[in-house]
Amino acid sequence: MAAHPSITVAVHGATGRMGRVLLNAIEHAHDLRLVGTASRSTAIALTEAGEDARLHDTVESMLAAERPDVVVDFSARDAVLPLARAAAQSGVDFVTGTSGLSPEILEELRAIADDHNIGVMVGPNFSLGAVVLERVAREAGRHFDHAEIIEMHHAGKADAPSGSAMATARTMVEARDGKAFTNAESRVVNVDDVRGGDISGVAIHSVRLPGLMAHQQVLLGGPGETLTLRHDVIDRESYMPGVLLAIREVGNRHGQLTYGLGALLWPEQEGE
Missing domain, CATH: 3.30.360.10 (Dihydrodipicolinate Reductase; domain 2)
Known part of the structure; x- marks a missing residue:
């Protein structure tokens, strides 16, 4: 029986607290493959990222070189829209767990998803x-x-x-x-x-x-x-099942913004 193809994943904010835990979680997920990382800081040696995941200084270089299916972001609020736009230009689905996004940012993310027919997932909390x-x-x-x-x-x-x-x-x-x-x-x-x-x-x-x-x-x-x-x-490990679920599901939600993990756990009541 042929194996199902892995979902290829790139991580932005890879040297942060959440990013480092996420790298390890992706590496141990049988259906995901980490292909690239990006961070504003390259001070930390990403040995847990595996041999196939190269560290990039910018998300643009990461997207161009690695061509992932999904880019996951755990960085800073002011980086979310530029990252989402870059992902959209490359036709890459986008998941972010960056906290405190305003209604205006969420509306812009909704427009990006619709205009470029990509999946965008925002998780205020992935626990x-x-x-x-x-x-x-x-x-x-x-x-x-x-x-x-x-x-x-x-x-x-x-x-x-x-x-x-x-x-x-x-x-x-x-x-x-x-x-x-x-x-x-x-x-x-x-x-x-x-x-x-x-x-x-x-x-x-x-x-x-x-x-x-x-x-x-x-x-x-x-x-x-x-x-x-x-x-x-x-422990930050508690966020990983939710993040991995978002990575697996965002590709089934092209053209829309999905806000909150609850939409994936209880899809029949989404928008209630």
Whole structure:
């Protein structure tokens, strides 16, 4: 029996924390083949990338030399649109886990996917547990009018609040047909911004400390009761099953932007 051809993958942001874990995960996936990497920094020897994966200084040189099926990005927010455009010009599907993308960036990515008939996948969080938490929070938000989110990350995380926290808040509001939550106001505020940020009445609080990885709590309150949902990432390995699923599925979604891993886990309810 002939073997199924492997999906060829290139990784941008390969020398970062997530990038290095992803290289190892791809190398151990029987149906994926790592063909190239790119990074702004070449200081780290990518021995885990394998002999066939060459390190490039730019994504353009990587795409031209390696011709991958999919390029995966874990880098910086300002790099996402240039990367997506470069991938689209080469007819390469694009997956990004870069956090904190604005609605304007998402709309541009949607247009890129449509104009060039490529698959574009954005994952605010590729952890399966985090996506399940978001789904439960979406349902719970239908039944509570007060909600707050506390997200906690390592001290080196560049953005605040996290993309996961913003995505959770937005999907909770969407489940209420856009009806905002009620954000309890303090009559006396002793420290500026102590009540956190706000997305449609959902207060979001960001914690950045050494010793943390990635953690999120969703707190909902009603008369005489509270509900607390919590998810903790202890190791970046937890993101790999979701990233590999996105790599395998993005090629089946040409011409569209897929936002969130939930669309792949529960496709029958996509867009609900």
